[in-house]
Amino acid sequence: MKLNRRAFISTTAAVAGSLAAPMVMAQGRPRVVVVGGGAGGATAARYIAKDSKGEVDVTLIEPTRTYYTCFFSNLYLGGFKEIDDIGHTYGGLAANGVNVVHDWAVGVDRDAKTVALAGGGSVAYDKLILSPGIDFVEGAVEGWDMSAQNAMPHAYKAGSQSELLRAQLQAMPEGGTFAMVAPPNPYRCPPGPYERVSMVAHWLKLNNPTAKILVADPKPKFSKMALFQEGWNNHYAGMVDWVGEDFGGGEVSVDPAAMTVTIDGEVTNVDVCNVIPAMKAGRIADLAGVTDGNWAPVNAADMSTKADPDIYVLGDASQQGDMPKSGFSANSQAKVCANAVRGALTGSKVFPAKFSNTCWSLIETNDGVKVGATYEATDEKIAKVDGFISQTGESADIRKATYEESEGWYTGITTDMFG
């Protein structure tokens, strides 16, 4: 961590020597810098700007001009959405008074309290909120690294990777094999890989019904397992072959050049291979020196990091306790954090932390399921209070209502994030 910081200082020194670096700074007002414009970062930036009514200077650093939500990207894969349906821009945040900077944050100087930008220059902060999402653990799947992401896409950050995987799915030969390497815990969106299997099966059932889906999973069980397996049996009988830990699902390697997947010594030729490797916090959390292992430990009451009281980490990158890594969780944590940060900077009232999460998944047309829970802050962690899950054997009406609810939620949360 120290090394990273030193490396950063030497970089800024070089930049300062070559040109006058522009400082994005406001006069007098307390400054909040948010890195990452997803469910955590966009929400935090919007809430702090909106609720402080101009008292706090808020800068959001996000490299992409159009953000594609990971949630509902499986529905894009299944043909229920088009890519534009899950794309969002930052005009609404700018209208709320957020300075939106489209650049990469490449370093954090915790002593000087500045964030370095890839395009040169730096942004000063009083409070820094990092919401960088996930990166992949190198070497997690034997034979796969980031250079293989075009041959074997992860599609676990939405956008061009999602488009690539959909194109590959649609180009599959008749009766071909779609393979997935599922990730070990903990990872972004626990039901995500299995909703993806459902959406791929939905598309294949309509367009390539003799095709097969092979899933290598290092886990013995997964989120909403009974619901997904019931759905796969009901809708896609014989199509999905899920190989869990007990059957060697964790003993997996891939060969992107040969397009083979080897599970527990057995080699299979596949037509598409979706590799979802083990995950860790987005790189900037590491560069800021606030991670411990793969994730950034935070205090449950306000999402501040254990390493630095002026740096907060939201969403997937944080290690907070019982909440799943989901867009809903990140949005929920962002509001708690925004309230605490605003209070710390302006003296506004800080209310006790309350968190909640619900994850909807679509199994087949009008067959939606959900799982959710409420959480509270304890000294030790974010702790689960109460929860629920859809039941197997529910009526078609309930499942349809659940799906429609998820559509409503999508509109709700994206409005909450982007204004």
Add this chain to the structure above:
Amino acid sequence: MTPDTSDPVVANAAVAAATRSDETQLSAGEAAFEQCSGCHEVGQGAEHRIGPHLNGLFGRIAASHEDFRYSEAFQRAGRGGLEWHADTLDAFLADPRSMTSGTRMSFPGITDKTEREHLIAYLRLFSDNPADIPEADPTKQATDHDLDPAILALVGDPEYGEYLSGECTTCHQVSGGDTGIPSIVLWPDEDFVIAMHAYKQKTRNHPVMQMVAGRLGDEEIAALAAYFGQLEEE
């Protein structure tokens, strides 16, 4: 086309005729109104609740109660000259959102034409001559509850409510949009509080709402009611 409802003779005759000719229709209409009574009152002493009261509906311009905050969609419809009669009500009830897209009325509509006719005949009773409305039955109260009056009397802190509302707005839209998930803005405080306590007591059925309401205290529910009740439409 429509009887002159300001003329008591015509109005009384209409009621009498309706009563004579088809009491079955009216009781079927009353039954159909059960779908509406969660939000609307009609009859003696009816007041605005989540939706406006429906006395004197026939012949009225849409969104014309000055003491009710209508959605922008309804105000637009009213400015456009929408007037409530059997034919316009029939079209509206068949598909509320296609007629007034953006209405906060979280109701998918009644597909059965006969059921709509019964309902409209029933509503007609309270338009022809409100003076004839019976003292008790068939007045419908929007809210039926046994909540402690002390809980209803709590005055919520809208600032606290605004903070707490973050948990709601992940799904419910502050703009009042209600596709897939109902609108919760601009409800009367009392209705909001009653609904949330019903979820909390699990007498109202929805797992997410039972969970969310389950851990909210009385003060918190009052704060949320105060906040969402005073929101202006965006």
